Structure formats: C-alpha cells, structure tokens
Amino acid sequence: MEHWSVEDYKNYADGKKIKSKYRANKVSIDGHTFDSKKEADYYCELKLKLHAKEINGFCLQPTFILAPGLKYKADFIVFNKDNSTEVIDVKGFKTKEYIAKKKVFEDKFNLKIIEL
Numbered sequence: 001m002e003h004w005s006v007e008d009y010k011n012y013a014d015g016k017k018i019k020s021k022y023r024a025n026k027v028s029i030d031g032h033t034f035d036s037k038k039e040a041d042y043y044c045e046l047k048l049k050l051h052a053k054e055i056n057g058f059c060l061q062p063t064f065i066l067a068p069g070l071k072y073k074a075d076f077i078v079f080n081k082d083n084s085t086e087v088i089d090v091k092g093f094k095t096k097e098y099i100a101k102k103k104v105f106e107d108k109f110n111l112k113i114i115e116l
Contacts, residue, residue: 024037024038024092027039027040029043029044032060036092038090038092042075042076042088042090042116043060043076046076046078053081054081055078055079055080055081056079056080056081056083057078057079058077059076059077060075060076061075061076062074062076062077062087064105066101066104066105067104070101070104072101072102072104074088074089075088075089075090076088085111086114087105087111087112087113087114088113088114088116089102089114091116
C-alpha cells in the first residue's frame, strides 16, 4: 500500500486486517478469490443462472491482449442462450487505467463492457 490513512495505520499497529486500496474486502468462494463482495455475489448469481440453464456458461477473469505488452482482464465473460457474449466488469471504482483500457478494448473488439 503506497499511502495509509490514520485508520489503516492504527489497524496495522493493532494487528487488524487492512482494507484494500479501494476499501473492498477480498472474498473466497469455491477456491476463487474475488476482489470484492459485489464480485463474489455476481459469481454466485452466475452459478445459479447456469444451474437453472438460463445461460450456457461463463468464465472467470478472461484476459484480452489489447496490444503488445498491454492486457485487459475482465471479471467475467458470460455465454448467453442466444449465443451472444457479455464481458462483465464489476466496478466499485473506475481508475484512469481501467477507463483507458476499456476504450481500447471496445474499439478493438467491437464489444461493450458491461459495468455492474
């Protein structure tokens, strides 16, 4: 962590868990670690949709090559019953880096990233 708040330092000094940079808590489900509870909840929602046969499938953290040395890792890609796909990014905070990569991704692949 580059900069700590007073609260973060007190928690560290007291031996308490420090929150992530964007105040999200990591969550582990089925051996997968998610960056936030919101992302973990969406994973559970996708599992239910798959079990109910509402979707054909999904992948966790697909990586797309945008240019040599430049990658974008989405949170999910969902394969729908109508054979369409959705690239999903569960966001609590949009960094400048994400905004730039999103534009390059959408231009290169002619796909929209769905932000939740």
